Every structure is written in C-alpha cells, then in structure tokens.
Amino acid sequence: MSDIQDYAGTVYGGLGHLLLEFYHHKQLPVPEKLLQIQELERFDFVIWRDLLTQLQQKLQTPALGLEIANFVQPRHLGIMAYLALSCETLGEAMMRYHDYHRLVYDGSPLEVRVENDYLSIAWVDVPLNLATQLSDEIAMALMLKFVRSIMALGDIALHEVHFRYPANKHLNLYEQFFHCKVRFNQQKSVIFMHVSELAQPLRQGDQTLQKLLQQQAKALLEKLPNTAQIDHRIQQAILSGLQKNMFQIEHVAKQLHWSVRQLQRHLQKQGKTYQQRMQEIRFMLAQQYLKDDNLSLHEIALLLGYSEQSAFQRAFKQWTNRTPQQWRSEFLANADREPAFIPALEMATSNQYHI
Structure with missing residues (x-):
C-alpha cells in the first residue's frame, strides 16, 4: 500500500x-x-x-x-x-x-x-x-x-x-x-x-x-491506481470500527495496514481530516437508521458510537439544523413524494437514455 x-x-x-x-x-x-x-x-x-x-x-x-x-x-x-x-x-x-x-x-x-x-x-x-x-x-x-x-x-x-x-x-x-x-x-x-x-x-x-x-x-x-477503491476501504474500516466501538484513527489505520500519518495524508489530499470523514459516515448512517422507525434514538446513538443520546442529537442538529426526530418525521411524511432520479448514466441499445 x-x-x-x-x-x-x-x-x-x-x-x-x-x-x-x-x-x-x-x-x-x-x-x-x-x-x-x-x-x-x-x-x-x-x-x-x-x-x-x-x-x-x-x-x-x-x-x-x-x-x-x-x-x-x-x-x-x-x-x-x-x-x-x-x-x-x-x-x-x-x-x-x-x-x-x-x-x-x-x-x-x-x-x-x-x-x-x-x-x-x-x-x-x-x-x-x-x-x-x-x-x-x-x-x-x-x-x-x-x-x-x-x-x-x-x-x-x-x-x-x-x-x-x-x-x-x-x-x-x-x-x-x-x-x-x-x-x-x-x-x-x-x-x-x-x-x-x-x-x-x-x-x-x-x-x-x-x-x-x-x-x-x-x-x-x-493500470491506474484506483482512489475510489482506497476511499471505499477507508469507509468500510470506519464502519467496522463504529460497530465495534473502535473507530479512533489508530484502530482504523491499523485495519488498513497504514500508519496514522499515511491515513492523515491521504485524507489531507482530499481537503479533509479524519474527524470530518468519520462524521460524514456517521451522518450517512444516521440517515439510514432514522428511516427505520423500529430503531429508537437511543439505539441509533449507540450504533453510531455515541456514549449518550444527547451527543448524537447535538451532532445531528449541527449537520441538518434539525433534531433527529424532526428529520425522521419529515422523511416519513415525504417518503411517498420523492422524485425518481437516475444516479448513473444508462443507455439503451437504441442510444436513448432510460429515465
């Protein structure tokens, strides 16, 4: 590596x-x-x-x-x-x-x-x-x-x-x-x-x-080094660390067989710190968990590696300017009205795009 x-x-x-x-x-x-x-x-x-x-x-x-x-x-x-x-x-x-x-x-x-x-x-x-x-x-x-x-x-x-x-x-x-x-x-x-x-x-x-x-x-x-694959490995290592409550940079770097400095330098080239990258992944996970109304806010906080629900709520308010409960309520209310949207380019044999 x-x-x-x-x-x-x-x-x-x-x-x-x-x-x-x-x-x-x-x-x-x-x-x-x-x-x-x-x-x-x-x-x-x-x-x-x-x-x-x-x-x-x-x-x-x-x-x-x-x-x-x-x-x-x-x-x-x-x-x-x-x-x-x-x-x-x-x-x-x-x-x-x-x-x-x-x-x-x-x-x-x-x-x-x-x-x-x-x-x-x-x-x-x-x-x-x-x-x-x-x-x-x-x-x-x-x-x-x-x-x-x-x-x-x-x-x-x-x-x-x-x-x-x-x-x-x-x-x-x-x-x-x-x-x-x-x-x-x-x-x-x-x-x-x-x-x-x-x-x-x-x-x-x-x-x-x-x-x-x-x-x-x-x-x-x-033949080209694939930065997308590297970033995917970093994301998976952080996800795994959150599940095991071992998401500090030292643990994640060890999973990647990198030094802490190597991981920091890779993220620095993307204009990010490790803390910012971890918070991005936490936010991504938080949105997925909140869509499942079977999970309580306390359970979501634990899944994201927060020791207290209040810490999760403060972080989420910073990300969205909403509380987790407000975001969940808005999502559930609007779930049936979200527009369809193509995330990647597709082409039919007739050279017309699927929409």
Missing part, C-alpha cells in the same frame, strides 16, 4: 503537449518543469495545476482555460478522443467519456445524472486545495471543444454551466464560449444539457473500431 499512500491523481501526458503548443503559439519562454514532462505518459495532477497557475500568473488573461481549449486535438486526449471519434451519437460518446474519463484525469469520479429531462456532467471530489478555477474550466472546455469538433450537425445546445468558484467580471467570455447561461458560486462544477441533445449524430462512427479501442482503454484503466 505504500506505493499509493500519497496518490493524488495523474493526467494524460498529451495535456502537457497541449500546454507546450500553447506556449509556442504565445511565443513565451517554456518552464523547465513543462519540458521535463514531455516524454511522460502520465504526470501528477499537482504538476498540471502548478503549470496552469504559473501560466495564469504570467499572462493575467481572463478565462485562460477556454483559450487553451481552443487548441485541443485528438492526440492531446489520447485513446479517449479516438473512442469518441468512433461513436455514432453524442449520447454514445458521453457514455464512453463517463466510462473512461480517468484515462485523461484519474483523480476524481465523474458524476453523470439525468433529472427532469436534463443530463448533468459534474466534476466532483477534487479537493479545493488541489483544484483551481483554471483547472476546472479547462477540464470542462476541453471536453466541450473536442466534442463540438466532431458533431455532424450544428452545435451542442447547453442549458447551463456552473462553476464552484466566485464570479468574476468576465462572465461574458464564459457565456460566449459555452453559448449558455453560466453561474458561479455553485456547489460544484457542472455542465447541463437537455437529454434530447444526446441523439445528435457525430461525423463518423465505427462500431468495430470502437470495440477494439474499448479493449485497449480497459487495459489502460486497470
């Missing part, structure tokens, strides 16, 4: 080539760090973030990520781009992007949902201490710019684009690029489009080639 204890994600080497071409276009002196990564198949996301920040400080250009994205070519995105090129519809390309986006950047999951006739593509779980406005906007702009280049008819009609960063005075540049309403200060960075857009045809489709490319992509994906 020591080889991935500090794993924070990597990006495809082609993005380094893209940045180098942008430097040449601007006739700027190339940083030594950018030259050093030109022969690498992948490099650390932190290096990518630092190179972007350095360029931003040098140029002081608004919406720089959108400008860089204008230079994107298939070679910069690797097999992910060639998979998209082999697809017949936008929906099929989005499905492939969802499945294999980690080949471009493998540091966080991509959240794709369908709700109220809109498809949302969100970049989530990138710690705020690692990501920047520029790294978020270039990830979104690269995907959109490339897909636009392979559309058979017209453009993608986006509904809205959200960024989780403060608004700036250059909103018009973002709305000109995305051709839709752009909002800042949102919960996460998301692209929204109507599901009808997914039926749009692409210029060229080759199902035989796509099958071969998928085999290659799967083989590449298996």
Whole structure:
C-alpha cells in the first residue's frame, strides 16, 4: 500500500503537449518543469495545476482555460478522443467519456445524472486545495471543444454551466464560449444539457473500431491506481470500527495496514481530516437508521458510537439544523413524494437514455 499512500491523481501526458503548443503559439519562454514532462505518459495532477497557475500568473488573461481549449486535438486526449471519434451519437460518446474519463484525469469520479429531462456532467471530489478555477474550466472546455469538433450537425445546445468558484467580471467570455447561461458560486462544477441533445449524430462512427479501442482503454484503466477503491476501504474500516466501538484513527489505520500519518495524508489530499470523514459516515448512517422507525434514538446513538443520546442529537442538529426526530418525521411524511432520479448514466441499445 505504500506505493499509493500519497496518490493524488495523474493526467494524460498529451495535456502537457497541449500546454507546450500553447506556449509556442504565445511565443513565451517554456518552464523547465513543462519540458521535463514531455516524454511522460502520465504526470501528477499537482504538476498540471502548478503549470496552469504559473501560466495564469504570467499572462493575467481572463478565462485562460477556454483559450487553451481552443487548441485541443485528438492526440492531446489520447485513446479517449479516438473512442469518441468512433461513436455514432453524442449520447454514445458521453457514455464512453463517463466510462473512461480517468484515462485523461484519474483523480476524481465523474458524476453523470439525468433529472427532469436534463443530463448533468459534474466534476466532483477534487479537493479545493488541489483544484483551481483554471483547472476546472479547462477540464470542462476541453471536453466541450473536442466534442463540438466532431458533431455532424450544428452545435451542442447547453442549458447551463456552473462553476464552484466566485464570479468574476468576465462572465461574458464564459457565456460566449459555452453559448449558455453560466453561474458561479455553485456547489460544484457542472455542465447541463437537455437529454434530447444526446441523439445528435457525430461525423463518423465505427462500431468495430470502437470495440477494439474499448479493449485497449480497459487495459489502460486497470493500470491506474484506483482512489475510489482506497476511499471505499477507508469507509468500510470506519464502519467496522463504529460497530465495534473502535473507530479512533489508530484502530482504523491499523485495519488498513497504514500508519496514522499515511491515513492523515491521504485524507489531507482530499481537503479533509479524519474527524470530518468519520462524521460524514456517521451522518450517512444516521440517515439510514432514522428511516427505520423500529430503531429508537437511543439505539441509533449507540450504533453510531455515541456514549449518550444527547451527543448524537447535538451532532445531528449541527449537520441538518434539525433534531433527529424532526428529520425522521419529515422523511416519513415525504417518503411517498420523492422524485425518481437516475444516479448513473444508462443507455439503451437504441442510444436513448432510460429515465
């Protein structure tokens, strides 16, 4: 486990080539760090973030990520781009992007949902201490710019684009690029489009080639360290610890065969402390337990590792601004009125999404 204890994600080497071409276009002196990564198949996301920040400080250009994205070519995105090129519809390309986006950047999951006739593509779980406005906007702009280049008819009609960063005075540049309403200060960075857009045809489709490319992509994906699996193991260790009343960081680290410092550093790269992660899991469990009206609040408090019911009630009030009993009553009252909602991307053989 020591080889991935500090794993924070990597990006495809082609993005380094893209940045180098942008430097040449601007006739700027190339940083030594950018030259050093030109022969690498992948490099650390932190290096990518630092190179972007350095360029931003040098140029002081608004919406720089959108400008860089204008230079994107298939070679910069690797097999992910060639998979998209082999697809017949936008929906099929989005499905492939969802499945294999980690080949471009493998540091966080991509959240794709369908709700109220809109498809949302969100970049989530990138710690705020690692990501920047520029790294978020270039990830979104690269995907959109490339897909636009392979559309058979017209453009993608986006509904809205959200960024989780403060608004700036250059909103018009973002709305000109995305051709839709752009909002800042949102919960996460998301692209929204109507599901009808997914039926749009692409210029060229080759199902035989796509099958071969998928085999290659799967083989590449298996080589990447899977942070999601690591986080799942941490969650399971905390869950097990709560059940045994041995949920202190020392016990959880021991279950993972890590040192306390290794566990702390892994969580730190996600912008969290161990206490915050444990409280997140407690909150998740508390909601599940409260849905079962056979469990008393005293029993739930014990299941969550609290010595007293009052301590659980105080914690829950901090999480939700409601008491556990108020939350339970509201849930039971609204249980029959919750809207249906697709947590992941699905596609039928006709290339239409199930809703």
